Amino acid sequence: MTRAQAVIDLGAVAHNLAILRKVAPHSQLLAVVKADAYGHGLVPVAKAARAAGADWVGVALLREAVELREAGDVGPLLAWLWAPGDPDLVACISADVQISVSSMWSLIEVTEAAAQANSIAHIHLKLDTGLSRNGADIDEWEELVVAAKALQTRGRIDVVGIWSHLANASHENDPSVAAQRARFLEGVAVAKASGIQPQLLHLANSGGALAYPDTQFDLVRVGIAMYGVAPMDPNSAQRFGLKAAMSLHAKLALVKTIPAGQAVSYSGTWTAEAPTRVGLVPVGYADGIPRAAIGAQVLVNGVQCAVLGRVAMDQFVIELPEAVGEVSAGDDIVIFGDASAGAPTADDWGNASNTIGYEIVTRIGNRIPRVYQGNS
Ligand SMILES: Cc1ncc(COP(=O)(O)O)c(C=O)c1O
Structure with a gap:
C-alpha cells in the first residue's frame, strides 16, 4: 500500500450471497453490480457473484452491461436505466443483455434496436407501484402491455419479466411494502389478461428479500446485502450475519x-x-x-x-x-x-x-x- 487502498473481500461477497440464497431459497438471485459494484469493482464482483452461484447479474446503465460483456461476462444480465437514443442499446441486444422497458418510447426503441441487431430483445416491463421513480404509471400500464404483446407477436421482442422496485424495504414492518406488492400483482394480472406470460416476476431488493419474504417472487435483486453493508437499520448487516466486503x-x-x-x-x-x-x-x-x-x-x-x-x-x-x-x-x-x-x-x-x-x-x-x- 502506498497511501491508501480498498481491500475487497470476494469471499465476503460469496458468504453474503450464500446467506441470501438461504433466505430466499425459491427465488433466483440477481447480483446488483451497478455503479462499479457499489464502488467494489464491476468486473471482479460480477465474476465472483457468478462463481458464487448468482443466477443473474444486474446493472443500471447499458454502458455497464456492455463493459461486462466486453470483459467476458456471460449469463443472464439485466440493465434497467436508459434514456432515449442510448448508443449502447443495439450492442446490448446483440450481446443478449435483457433490457427494462418502462414506457412507450422505450418499447419502440428496443423493438427498433432488435431489428437493427437482427435479433430479439428480451425485456422486463417495469411498473411503478409506489416509488414514483422509474416504471410505467398504473394509468399507462395497460396501453404498454397491450403494445408489448402486439410487438411480441411480431417476433422482435420477448417479455421475459414484469418487475417493480420497493420504496421502503429498508424499514421494518412498513405498510407501503404490502401496498406495493398488491399493486404489483394487479399490474401482473392486467399483463396476463392481455396475453403476456412472464417467466419472471421480481420486486424485492436486499431489504425485501431479507425482511419481507412475500416480496421474493421468482427473483430477488440484491445489492447492498451482498456487499455486507446494512440493508436496513445500521446494525442489520451484523444481525443477518453479513460480512463487509x-x-x-x-x-x-x-x-x-x-x-x-x-x-x-x-x-x-x-x-x-x-x-x-x-x-x-x-x-x-x-x-x-x-x-x-x-x-x-x-x-x-x-x-x-x-x-x-x-x-x-x-x-x-x-x-x-x-x-x-x-x-x-x-x-x-x-x-x-x-x-x-x-x-x-x-x-x-x-x-x-x-x-x-x-x-x-x-x-x-x-x-x-x-x-x-x-x-x-
Ligand atoms: C432497481 C433496483 N433493484 C435492486 C437494487 C438493489 O437494492 P439493494 O442494494 O437495496 O439491495 C437497486 C439499487 O438501488 C435498484 O435500483
Missing part, C-alpha cells in the same frame, strides 16, 4: 502532538483542550470521505480513534490517545471495514455524515486502488 485502509502520513488551545483543520471546528497526539490520514473528500462527517472514527492498533475537525480534500486528522500505544508515520489504519474486526463500518461513517452506508462505499473514488482477496 470493503475495508478502506490508509497509511498514517504524520504523527505529532499539538498544544492545548490549538484548533485542527479548516475553520477550527475542534480545539485541543490539552496537548494531544494526532495522526494525519492522507485521504479526503476527493477520495469519497464525506466532509460532512461529525464524530466518525477510524481503527488504529485495535482502538477506535476520533476524527478531529473537518475532513479536507485530501486528508483528515485523527486523535491518537494513549490506548493506541506506539504509533508512527507509515503505520496502517482502517478507516472502515468489518465490525467483527473492531473497525467502524461504512454504516457508522454514514451515520456520522447524515447519509447511508450505500453512499459511503459507492463514492470511494478511483484515486484509491482496489485490492482483491478471497476466491472468486
Whole structure:
C-alpha cells in the first residue's frame, strides 16, 4: 500500500450471497453490480457473484452491461436505466443483455434496436407501484402491455419479466411494502389478461428479500446485502450475519502532538483542550470521505480513534490517545471495514455524515486502488 487502498473481500461477497440464497431459497438471485459494484469493482464482483452461484447479474446503465460483456461476462444480465437514443442499446441486444422497458418510447426503441441487431430483445416491463421513480404509471400500464404483446407477436421482442422496485424495504414492518406488492400483482394480472406470460416476476431488493419474504417472487435483486453493508437499520448487516466486503485502509502520513488551545483543520471546528497526539490520514473528500462527517472514527492498533475537525480534500486528522500505544508515520489504519474486526463500518461513517452506508462505499473514488482477496 502506498497511501491508501480498498481491500475487497470476494469471499465476503460469496458468504453474503450464500446467506441470501438461504433466505430466499425459491427465488433466483440477481447480483446488483451497478455503479462499479457499489464502488467494489464491476468486473471482479460480477465474476465472483457468478462463481458464487448468482443466477443473474444486474446493472443500471447499458454502458455497464456492455463493459461486462466486453470483459467476458456471460449469463443472464439485466440493465434497467436508459434514456432515449442510448448508443449502447443495439450492442446490448446483440450481446443478449435483457433490457427494462418502462414506457412507450422505450418499447419502440428496443423493438427498433432488435431489428437493427437482427435479433430479439428480451425485456422486463417495469411498473411503478409506489416509488414514483422509474416504471410505467398504473394509468399507462395497460396501453404498454397491450403494445408489448402486439410487438411480441411480431417476433422482435420477448417479455421475459414484469418487475417493480420497493420504496421502503429498508424499514421494518412498513405498510407501503404490502401496498406495493398488491399493486404489483394487479399490474401482473392486467399483463396476463392481455396475453403476456412472464417467466419472471421480481420486486424485492436486499431489504425485501431479507425482511419481507412475500416480496421474493421468482427473483430477488440484491445489492447492498451482498456487499455486507446494512440493508436496513445500521446494525442489520451484523444481525443477518453479513460480512463487509470493503475495508478502506490508509497509511498514517504524520504523527505529532499539538498544544492545548490549538484548533485542527479548516475553520477550527475542534480545539485541543490539552496537548494531544494526532495522526494525519492522507485521504479526503476527493477520495469519497464525506466532509460532512461529525464524530466518525477510524481503527488504529485495535482502538477506535476520533476524527478531529473537518475532513479536507485530501486528508483528515485523527486523535491518537494513549490506548493506541506506539504509533508512527507509515503505520496502517482502517478507516472502515468489518465490525467483527473492531473497525467502524461504512454504516457508522454514514451515520456520522447524515447519509447511508450505500453512499459511503459507492463514492470511494478511483484515486484509491482496489485490492482483491478471497476466491472468486
Ligand atoms: C432497481 C433496483 N433493484 C435492486 C437494487 C438493489 O437494492 P439493494 O442494494 O437495496 O439491495 C437497486 C439499487 O438501488 C435498484 O435500483
